[in-house]
Amino acid sequence: MIKIGVIGCGFIGSQICAAVDSGVVAAELAGIFDFSAEKVESVLQTLQNSSPQKTMPEEMAKSCDLIIECASQEAVLKYAPMILEHGKDMMVLSAGAFQNPDFYAKIQKTAADHNCKVYLPSGAIAGTDGLKSAAIAGIKSVTVTTRKPISGLAGSPYLAEKKINLADITTPTLLFEGKATDAVVAFPKNVNVCATISLCGLGFEKTVVKVIADPTISDNIHELEVFGDFGHMKMTIENKPSPINPKTSYLAALSAISTLKRITDPIQIGV
Numbered sequence: 347m348i349k350i351g352v353i354g355c356g357f358i359g360s361q362i363c364a365a366v367d368s369g370v371v372a373a374e375l376a377g378i379f380d381f382s383a384e385k386v387e388s389v390l391q392t393l394q395n396s397s398p399q400k401t402m403p404e405e406m407a408k409s410c411d412l413i414i415e416c417a418s419q420e421a422v423l424k425y426a427p428m429i430l431e432h433g434k435d436m437m438v439l440s441a442g443a444f445q446n447p448d449f450y451a452k453i454q455k456t457a458a459d460h461n462c463k464v465y466l467p468s469g470a471i472a473g474t475d476g477l478k479s480a481a482i483a484g485i486k487s488v489t490v491t492t493r494k495p496i497s498g499l500a501g502s503p504y505l506a507e508k509k510i511n512l513a514d515i516t517t518p519t520l521l522f523e524g525k526a527t528d529a530v531v532a533f534p535k536n537v538n539v540c541a542t543i544s545l546c547g548l549g550f551e552k553t554v555v556k557v558i559a560d561p562t563i564s565d566n567i568h569e570l571e572v573f574g575d576f577g578h579m580k581m582t583i584e585n586k587p588s589p590i591n592p593k594t595s596y597l598a599a600l601s602a603i604s605t606l607k608r609i610t611d612p613i614q615i616g617v
């Protein structure tokens with residue numbers, strides 16, 4: 347059984363730990379880490395069958411086979427090169443960290459040099475399967491429109507920079523329209539989906555992102571529209587936000603668990 351280490355014990359981390367602990371994923375939960383010792387303890391208290399070490403990522407890189415980042419873009423920048431240099435596989439949820447082309451190239455090279463893999467789950471969006479296939483023939487445009495309730499956008503750096511007060515927003519309001527490169531920096535905890543879509547399709551510079559604050563909705567809604575030689579694709583997903591972090595959709599955690607099942611299962615389904 348592969349040994350898993352989890353960095354980040356918030357919503358996604360706690361769901362992954364529960365899935366491994368309950369046997370939904372055939373793996374051993376060997377290590378966990380978070381800035382907050384309290385969050386680590388609260389995850390440990392939910393476990394019935396696992397006793398992971400409370401350990402730093404540097405130790406996980408030695409003792410685990412696969413380390414899952416479900417913490418922040420900063421955590422990817424800080425730990426991913428070191429983990430890959432130890433020859434260990436990674437799963438990355440905070441995919442926005444890859445908007446920096448030098449960093450992405452470094453990760454690609456380090457993973458190749460050390461014969462290891464970096465897995466990016468589809469996260470809170472659907473359509474990566476069709477987009478990846480379409481990209482083989484050629485894509486003309488990719489647009490992601492993210493629509494979130496006010497509570498899901500609070501604290502984004504873009505709001506402080508533009509002096510936008512969310513409390514003043516009473517109707518659906520377009521906050522941002524631009525390149526995915528800028529979107530993942532402006533809303534680092536809201537549009538990692540755009541990073542994943544960029545990497546599947548046209549890249550960060552050519553993927554168009556719109557972020558809408560919508561006080562009339564309670565779901566996190568992502569729309570993906572793609573034009574290319576294959577034809578035209580339109581996808582809308584209406585995600586239930588997680589009960590403990592309204593920025594994050596429940597599906598994001600499920601997609602990480604599903605990716606783990608794909609890594610550990612002998613039969614591979616889908617592109």
Ligand SMILES: NC(=O)C1=CN([C@@H]2O[C@H](COP(=O)(O)OP(=O)(O)OC[C@H]3O[C@@H](n4cnc5c(N)ncnc54)[C@H](OP(=O)(O)O)[C@@H]3O)[C@@H](O)[C@H]2O)C=CC1
Pocket residue numbers: 353354355356357358359379380381382385416417418419420421424439440441467468469470471534535536538539542590591593594595598
């Ligand atoms: N790819 C996708 O489709 C999606 C990606 N995400 C991303 O996945 C990540 C996890 O999401 P979620 O579980 O909801 O987030 P949470 O905020 O619920 O949990 C993240 C935890 O990781 C901690 N943390 C952050 N940075 C570090 C670090 N460098 N070292 C150790 N601990 C750290 C946080 O601490 P603190 O609170 O103190 O910062 C927090 O306890 C986020 O970056 C989120 O934006 C989310 C949804 C979809």
Ligand SMILES: O=C([O-])CC(=O)C(=O)O
Pocket residue numbers: 469470534535536537538539540566585593594595596598
């Ligand atoms: O969970 C979501 O709806 C999307 C999200 O936060 C992200 O992509 O970072």
